[in-house]
Each structure stands twice: as C-alpha cells, then as structure tokens.
Amino acid sequence: MSASQRIKSESLFIDAQTVIPGGVNSPVRAFKSVGGTPIFIRKADGAYIYDVDGKAYVDYVGSWGPMLLGHNHPKIKEAVIQAVQNGLSFGAPTEIEITVAHKITELMPNIELVRMVNSGTEATMSAIRLARGYTNRDKIIKFEGCYHGHADCLLVKAGSGALTFGQPNSPGVPADFAKHTLTCQFNNLNSVRDAFLNNPTDIACVIVEPVAGNMNCILPKVDFLSGLRALCDEFGALFIIDEVMTGFRVALGGAQSHYDVVPDLTCLGKIIGGGMPVGAFGGKREIMEYLAPNGPVYQAGTLSGNPVAMAAGLACLEELSQNGIYPRLNELTENLANGLRTVAEQVGIPLVVNQVGGMFGIFFTEAKEVSSYQDAVGSDAGKFKQFFHLMLEEGVYLAPSAFEAGFMSVAHTDENIQHTIDAARRAFEKML
Numbered sequence: 001m002s003a004s005q006r007i008k009s010e011s012l013f014i015d016a017q018t019v020i021p022g023g024v025n026s027p028v029r030a031f032k033s034v035g036g037t038p039i040f041i042r043k044a045d046g047a048y049i050y051d052v053d054g055k056a057y058v059d060y061v062g063s064w065g066p067m068l069l070g071h072n073h074p075k076i077k078e079a080v081i082q083a084v085q086n087g088l089s090f091g092a093p094t095e096i097e098i099t100v101a102h103k104i105t106e107l108m109p110n111i112e113l114v115r116m117v118n119s120g121t122e123a124t125m126s127a128i129r130l131a132r133g134y135t136n137r138d139k140i141i142k143f144e145g146c147y148h149g150h151a152d153c154l155l156v157k158a159g160s161g162a163l164t165f166g167q168p169n170s171p172g173v174p175a176d177f178a179k180h181t182l183t184c185q186f187n188n189l190n191s192v193r194d195a196f197l198n199n200p201t202d203i204a205c206v207i208v209e210p211v212a213g214n215m216n217c218i219l220p221k222v223d224f225l226s227g228l229r230a231l232c233d234e235f236g237a238l239f240i241i242d243e244v245m246t247g248f249r250v251a252l253g254g255a256q257s258h259y260d261v262v263p264d265l266t267c268l269g270k271i272i273g274g275g276m277p278v279g280a281f282g283g284k285r286e287i288m289e290y291l292a293p294n295g296p297v298y299q300a301g302t303l304s305g306n307p308v309a310m311a312a313g314l315a316c317l318e319e320l321s322q323n324g325i326y327p328r329l330n331e332l333t334e335n336l337a338n339g340l341r342t343v344a345e346q347v348g349i350p351l352v353v354n355q356v357g358g359m360f361g362i363f364f365t366e367a368k369e370v371s372s373y374q375d376a377v378g379s380d381a382g383k384f385k386q387f388f389h390l391m392l393e394e395g396v397y398l399a400p401s402a403f404e405a406g407f408m409s410v411a412h413t414d415e416n417i418q419h420t421i422d423a424a425r426r427a428f429e430k431m432l
C-alpha cells in the first residue's frame with residue numbers, strides 16, 4: 001500500500017492535530033524525523049499490527065518494548081479480564097502487589113525491595129530522588145544520548161525523542177535544575193573518572209542504560225559497566241541501572257545478569273506491565289528503606305500497584321519465566337541481524353547492525369563499529385528515513401526514528417524474519 005492509500009490515517013492525523021498537540025500523545029509517534037503521516041493502529045496480534053486502512057505490518061516496535069511475548073497474548077489478556085471483574089483501583093494494598101514484588105525480586109536478585117510506579121519516567125525520577133536523599137548529595141551523572149524519561153534533571157543531553165528532535169535541553173527545564181546533572185560519554189570511563197575527580201564528594205549517583213537503546217542500540221564495551229560500579233564505590237555514589245528497556249529483554253535477569261554487574265538501584269518499566277502503564281524501582285534493602293513511609297524520602301502514586309496492571313505484569317513475568325523463551329528470542333534477533341548484514345553486504349550498502357538479546361539497531365554508516373554517541377549521530381539519518389518508508393511499503397514497521405532500538409518478540413516467526421530480510425534487500429537495491 002502506498003502512502004497515498006493511507007487515507008484513514010491521514011484524515012485521523014488531520015483531526016488529531018486539532019485537539020492533541022502535534023496530533024500525538026508522545027512525540028516520536030508523529031513521524032517528524034522520518035516524515036510522512038503516522039500510521040494509526042486499529043489492533044495488534046502476535047507479531048503484527050494492523051492499521052486503520054486495513055494493512056498488516058510485521059512490528060519491530062512492540063509498543064516500544066513491552067510486547068516481548070507478542071501483541072494480545074492470550075494469558076495476559078485473560079489475566080486482565082479476570083482482574084477487571086473485581087474493580088479497577090482501590091488505593092489500598094492488594095495481595096497481587098506482593099506476588100509481583102516477590103516475582104521481581106526472584107528474577108532480579110539485586111532487587112531486595114521494590115516499589116511500583118506508573119511509568120519509566122516515574123521510576124528513574126524516584127530512584128534519583130532516593131539516591132540524593134540517601135547520600136545527601138545533589139549532583140548526578142548521566143550519559144550523552146541516554147534517555148531516562150522526561151523528568152527535568154534527566155532531560156539533559158538526552159536520547160530518544162529529545163535527540164530525534166534536536167532538543168537535548170528542553171526549554172522549561174530551569175538551568176538551576178539542570179546544573180546538577182553532569183553528562184559523560186557512554187563507553188568512556190575516563191570521562192566519568194574526570195567528573196568524579198572534579199566533584200569528589202558531590203555526586204549522588206551514576207545512572208546508565210546498560211545497553212543504550214535511545215540513541216539506536218549501543219552495546220557497553222567490556223568493563224564499561226563494571227568500571228562504573230568501581231568508580232561509584234570509590235567515590236561513595238550509588239550506581240543506578242536503568243533497565244526500563246533492557247529488563248527482561250536482554251535476558252530474564254536483565255542486562256545486569258547478562259553483563260554480570262551489581263547496581264544499588266534498578267529502574268524497570270515496559271515489560272513488567274505486559275503492555276499496561278507500569279514502572280518500578282528497587283534495590284538494596286538499606287537504601288529502599290529510606291523511602292516513605294519508613295524513611296524520609298517522599299514518593300507516592302494514586303494508581304501505583306494498580307490491580308489490573310499488576311495482573312497483566314504478573315502474567316507476563318510468569319510466561320517469561322518459561323524455559324526456552326530467551327534462547328528463541330536470541331535466535332530470532334540474531335537471525336535478523338545476520339540476515340540484514342548479509343544482504344547489505346551483497347547489495348553494497350554500508351551497514352552496521354548491533355544486537356543483544358531481543359533488541360537491535362541498524363546504522364547506515366561506513367564505520368566498522370558503532371559504540372558511542374558520536375558514532376550513532378554520525379550515521380546517515382537520511383538513508384534511514386528512506387529505508388524506513390521502503391520497509392513500510394513492504395509491510396514492515398520499524399521505529400520511526402534513526403535513534404531508537406528495534407524490538408523482537410517471541411511471536412515473530414522464521415517466516416517473518418525471512419520476509420523482513422527479503423524486504424530489506426529490495427529496499428537496499430532501491431537505495432543504491
């Protein structure tokens with residue numbers, strides 16, 4: 001289907017812009033960086049999303065990560081339906097919150113206590129407040145191109161939409177707030193050591209995406225994460241690993257188990273809600289006890305631990321704990337990455353594909369590897385834009401930005417992967 005045949009999406013987008021800023025409720029959905037009209041979705045099932053004009057696409061966005069089991073998973077759907085029978089929200093404790101907390105602490109043993117919130121943004125914002133309260137220090141270190149949600153102190157040199165739109169420092173964030181955020185280079189421990197040496201007793205925490213998934217997909221170099229751990233220990237700062245994207249995607253125990261690194265605090269989101277709005281943060285008991293009501297650091301939420309969201313999340317985590325999910329997820333993603341590399345080479349398109357677990361990134365670049373923010377922004381976003389639209393015509397839905405990771409699900413089939421590789425070959429040939 002050509003872009004001109006997306007008649008219903010186009011008319012919905014016109015209408016949407018009359019009542020919603022930019023026509024969307026989250027900026028990257030607007031297709032600004034790739035151009036064209038966003039596709040409005042009617043429904044999704046397994047590996048597919050279906051637009052309002054009746055076209056199906058093999059989906060590599062997966063609602064930006066949560067759909068590791070595929071869309072509309074029967075067990076998650078059933079759990080939600082069952083939960084809804086008993087009411088939607090109570091604002092009082094429920095048993096399922098304990099079950100979910102046990103499940104998370106069992107799957108991620110570095111988390112001893114966990115607090116549920118409603119989004120990844122809330123998780124990172126709260127973890128940072130806790131780190132500041134616990135250490136009695138104000139400054140934080142984050143990495144250029146890493147996105148941790150849109151809390152003021154974290155919208156400094158951020159990735160994702162903030163990078164796509166070229167607004168790393170959003171207006172509306174007072175300089176007085178942003179001045180406590182120091183920005184270092186991902187995969188560059190020296191930049192972190194320098195920041196610590198310049199502020200030896202002021203840094204509350206380092207927060208990092210263990211695999212940077214908001215400047216496309218950049219893997220940590222050997223020793224980067226363990227080096228951050230060591231620097232935090234040396235200077236008395238807390239180490240926060242933001243696994244909102246990587247948790248239960250890079251491995252069942254998250255990137256922290258895959259790379260064998262121990263954080264003080266972990267942030268979660270996306271997959272733990274199975275598609276419902278959920279986030280969480282947790283970590284060492286002694287630190288988490290600093291939270292209200294037992295401790296002095298305030299954090300709260302009217303809908304936190306919502307029973308319907310907990311039911312979806314629990315069903316998702318139980319399903320993920322089944323044997324065979326992660327080997328299959330890896331196999332599918334590796335096959336896609338290898339297939340794309342092979343056809344790019346055969347056609348003569350310079351391409352780097354990064355991959356770990358169920359996430360991947362495609363870079364149009366002459367470079368041999370992409371391992372830094374500079375490498376990522378140095379790749380050819382114009383070529384990506386062309387590729388994105390050619391793939392859309394082929395019925396493959398990639399993230400509408402050169403700076404977002406791709407997400408695999410275990411609902412994808414070998415046929416889906418082959419279709420995607422064949423489509424990429426045709427797209428590359430047209431791009432020559």
Ligand code: PMP
Binds near residue numbers: 243
């Ligand atoms: N941290 C990371 C690593 C993320 O990728 C995101 C969102 N993509 C967030 C935090 C923010 O999560 P949310 O959009 O649910 O607020």
